Structures are given as C-alpha cells and as structure tokens.
Amino acid sequence: MHFVKVHGLGNDFVVVNAMTETLPADLPELARRVCHRYFGIGADGLVLLHKSDAADLRMQIINSDGSEPEMCGNAIRCVAKYAYEQNLVKKTKIQVETLAGIKIPELILENGAVKFIRVDMGEPILERAEIPMRGSAGRVLAEDLNVGNETFKVTAVSMGNPHCLIFVDEAVSFPVSLIGPQIEIHEVFPRKTNVEFIEVLNRREVKMKVWERGAGETMACGTGACATVVAAVLNGLTERQVTVHLTGGDLLIEWADNNHVYMTGPAEEVFAGSYKL
C-alpha cells in the first residue's frame, strides 16, 4: 500500500489514496496497525482519499485507536496540499466532503508553492444535544463538570466533532494526560469528546494543549483550535481573530461575522513509502 506521511503542526497522518490503492476490509484494524509508533509507520490517524459525488474529493479519517471521527482540521490542510501537488485537483479552492459536511480549504501560494492553507470550517454547533452532551437544552458555557474529586468549568462546542474546552491558569504545566482521558470518556459525552486546556495570554493570543478522542495527547488539533476561539469569544475572553499557540506551532483562527470559522496554517509532507499489508 503506497502512502504519504504528512503533518499539520506535528499532528501527523498516514495518507492513502483509496482511489488507486486496494485496501483491506477492516479499516479500523488497518488504522491501528499503521498508526502504531513502534510496530507501524506511526501517526495520530489514517487518512483515506475517496472519490466524491458531492465535492472534489472525500476525506475519511480514522483515529489511531480505530474510531472514525467526523472531521479533522489538520488533516484537511494536508489533504488539500497533497491533492493540489499530486494534480488530483487543478484549482486552489477545493471542496472536501467529510462526515461533518463539505469543507473548503484554499491554498495560499508563494512563488508557486503552497505556503499556507486557509480552511472554511463552517459554523460551530453550540446546542448541547447536537455536540452531543447530555443535560438540559441550551448552550454549555462555563458549566461545572465533576471529574473524580475535581470540578472544572467547561464550555462545549462542536466543529463537526465534539470539544470540551477548559480555561486554565497555565496550559504547559497542566496534567493533560491525567485529566484529558477522564473527560474524553465522561458519561455526559455519549460519543466521547476531545478536550482542550486553554491559557488566555491576551485578547488575540491563547496557548492550548489538547487531549484528542481516539488519539491521546497530540501536538496540535485544528478543530480544537477553532472550538477554542469560539469558546473564548463566548466567554468574553478574546476577540474573534486569535493566534492559537499549540505544542507544534501556531494556527490563526477567525470566527467571522458570517458565523463561519476560518483556520489558517501550514501542512507538510515528510516522506512517502509503501506498507506491507
């Protein structure tokens, strides 16, 4: 199976063109195998490119634990760059079908090369039941969540996939890998959740650490950065255009007046190879 290893700010993926490669039937098992850091290629997720009847192509992502999320912000930037450079599409504004609907990455070129990708991530979902999160109807804003013997103030936002956002005094020293997995599988999130720990630096900059559903702590999360800014605005903490500093680098996020969230950041191809099925 031919693949390309890519990353968006260290959030890394194995990309396979499923339009030309023959894949085994058990895709969750394939994802677990190729993503394994010691016995496989090593990645946070497996990304498959398919033909689409509704868009230029369809992106399917499978987390390293074999679960299938609705959307991935860092992967979609990598996919857009790959599709353009491999001539799978011959335009700079690409429609990509995902389980969270059609998203639109736009390539920003410098001297003919892709420098950044700006993605129209669509509208955030704020209604509790649609995130989904259990409890009475309405938005989830700075609401108490009991985790073990601690209580956190959480805000919940879906960018197609669920995010539980917590503002903390210091992101870098926060015990992400202790608290993150407990919230990921908390009973109030019926489809589990991604968890973000956010330190507000000023009204235009935040630091964020993430525990991802199905992948654990990663160096960056694109949908998580978008959800972070939506949560920060809703809590009155930042402006609508914010630089999100992640472990792997920065994303510029704008929650625009048309209610769409725009994410701008890089994508890199690291190497290509073939994997023995």
Ligand SMILES: N[C@@H](CCC[C@H](N)C(=O)O)C(=O)O
């Ligand atoms: N890293 C991604 C999100 C990948 C999916 C996530 N783990 C989930 O299960 O929702 C991003 O950049 O958005």
